[in-house]
Amino acid sequence: MSAGTDPELHAHGDEHGHGSRKSYLLGFALSAVLTLIPFWLVMTRPGVGATAIVLIVILLAIVQILVHTVSFLHVTTTGEGGWTLLAYTFTGVLLLITIIGSLWIMYHLNSNMMPGMGATSEANSTL
């Protein structure tokens, strides 16, 4: 990377900006495959169990988000002195806490406080 050698080019030097044609095309090809597989799985339901499909679809989404992050958003350990990666990781943690935490709390709230169930401990003991 040549950042810092030429003041004119400094600010938007290679390390933040643009990636190469190759990295864009590679990211695009990977994303296309990572999109086709989950759509194909859900639309055709080949002889795989529903739980397996759900897990594969979630896994592929996570992989695709990482592919986009590296090849399109150019978040790397060196970009912006590592600050983008730090903010990204921090946001990722908050995001997981928000989503998984909400689902977890509301799942238990729904399970324990169905109308008519009352607050009896017998009703809850099945959990």
Place this chain on the structure above:
Amino acid sequence: MTATTVTAAAPLAGVDRDTFHLIEQDGHDGGHSSPVLLGFWIYLMSDALLFAALFATYGVLSTSYAGGPAPRDIFELPLVAINTAILLVSSITYGFSMLAMEEGRTKTVLLWLAVTALLGISFVSVELFEFSKLIAEGATPQRSGFLSGFFTLVGTHGLHVTVGIVWIGLMMVQIGQKGLNRINKRRLLCLSMFWHFLDVVWIGVFTFVYLLGMMR
């Protein structure tokens, strides 16, 4: 540190926006290049948290049908697949525009920006078509908690894409008038992050709303 501050403060009276980033040119702390880009990145991360709240809300409400339609009854995956393809292609056409910007080819930048904007418009059009179809079928946002969450989440993403399209239009005017100067390059980089970020959010939408919705 003091020296840096002094040299940066000296021309402040007659500062134009090109020299605004003088202070960053000494390349300290290993390539932290522009406060604008990092600041915009922080904004995107806060936007991601906004989407996290909407995803969480949708997740909590996603099975509250209130006797109304379930995802399987109303979602059309071919339509979603088309939209996903459009957004994915628009990501790489924007990438091509950034590569052309690096090479200083103004016309090519404008061409790829126009293609990206058209793809964005197609995306929003397909989404509006889907929404109007749902509403015509009676699957309105008021119908159930699931539909409220659905329209809020997907609609917020669509609104972001719309803002992105307007922004692309403004950048095309700016580049047409002022060319690829440093300010416009910086703006294009911010817009690049915005556009690719929306694609990342869409991965979450098509996975957790549409695909997993159909599996329920």
